[in-house]
Amino acid sequence: MLKPHHLRDARPAGFWPLALVFGLFLLFLYGPMLTIFVLSFQGPEGGLTFPLRGLSLHWFHKLAEGLGTVDIGAAFRRSLMLGTVVTGLTVVLSVLAGLAFRKKLRGGDALFYIAVASLIMPSIIVSLGIGLQFRLVDTGLKELLTAMGADNLLEGYGTALGLLTSALGAHLTWTLPFGLLIMFAVFNRFNPAYEEAARDLGATPWQGFVHVVLPLIGPSIVGIGMFGFTLSWDEIARTSQAIGDVNTLPLELQGLTSTVTTPAIYALGTVTTVVSLLVMGLALCAAALLGRRSKARRT
Template sequence: MARPKTRAATPARRGRPWTFYALATLFALYVAALYGPMFCIYILSFQDVRGGLVFPMRGLSLHWFVDLFTQVRTGDVNGAFDRSIRLAVIVTIITVVFSFMAGLGFRRRFAGDTIVFYLMIGSLVAPGLVLGIGIGLLFQWLGIDASWYTSALGAQLSWTLPFGVLVMFAVMSRFDHAWEEAARDLGASAWQTIRLVVIPVLAPGLIAVALFGFTLSYDEFARTLQTAGSLNTLPLEIWSMTLNVTSPSLYALGTVTTIVSFLIIGVSLGTIVLIQKRRGPRAPRH
């Protein structure tokens, strides 16, 4: 009888080097320092009426979430939330449209394109608070009253547009121009090519730009502080509440804003995954 084949002996597994455990410990400390304060706020926001601003936690209820939207003493939370959402939607739409147009415009070189590019992203290196003061002074010089839909809108666009343009450039770099040529060969006009070919292909990238625009606007504080006028956005309302609210309502507000942010991120990522699945696997190139 033929002898059964045996597997070759494998060398003994070596233990992980000490650097692995050192780096793993460092990473664990980093994660704890990054998310620990957030989880403390989330936990303390679910206390009952006896709750305070520090541990130990007293009871478990949704009292402070109800108090947040029903008591006047906690501030104008409903109005601030409404303004932040509307401002974020406007900023998102403008950011997506202008970033897409910039991506189309920069596909071909033109005179002064490098200067224009650096002018677009120059606001990223400027301190947000200083830039907000400058924008507020500019609108005052133009005779336009500072408000969340005028000067605050301009201040936030100076933050969201550079990010949107950079993301769109990365997306455009992977776009195959052969699809546009095929559409034109089939008789499509320039607008039909953009509407039926370019936008559907770039849809995941456009959603990513929209996600950047919405989240950056929704959470922006420094550039909005000097430009929002007398009506606060939600980050400004949270900041003002730290001066006069001494209850877990402040923590409840932080929990609500985080939930909204995660919902927006989840919907955006889910939409991108759904689009990729509907497209199906691409045929390999030869």
């Protein structure tokens, strides 16, 4: 028997207080980002606070011209390249680890805890440790070159610290544990009957992985890639002591907060946030598409 319309739409007494708390939480979470978005579109007379003065793309044009001696374009390209490499390595290593941990490994539990231990370590400590390791490498290589009498190589040697060495390692200590946790959860729920069916039909292990396993875990791989890029894109603490003599975009942005006193800093923040949102949007679309294809194959 259907209930009257007014009874079906009645909400519990605690609904509106909880809805108010949730709304305030969303405002607290996204309010600063929305404020920066709005203030970045001010006119030439705009300042760092409200009220809004005009509406234009003036500060984005100023951003394109450069902010003093800081090369925003170069920092942007460095962050983009680092994020792309981190994403690729995070995806590949997470998938391989997930496949390996499907079988019982001697010492596997200890290896897992070691892999995710960096999540509970303070980020700045991880960065300092990696930076110290690479400085020890520098010292060792210089002593080796000196002992070998390779003066030409010694003069041209700078440091092992760099974007795709120490900074890459620092970012992987942050992104890889998330990828491992996601992939382990995926394979814990993975039905091996699909692989057994492929083997019964004569598929090799490689064919079974490419044509059966990979399409089924495709949405999760896209999610790992999204985590890898977005976590790397805005990372500061783990990069600060391990980057060497160059800066990523977040580090440049952090430095500019004390020197740039115009809405151009807001324009830069808007651009970096839009890049993250675009990556997230593309990842969600790709995951949804792969999910539909996977469902179609199972049916």
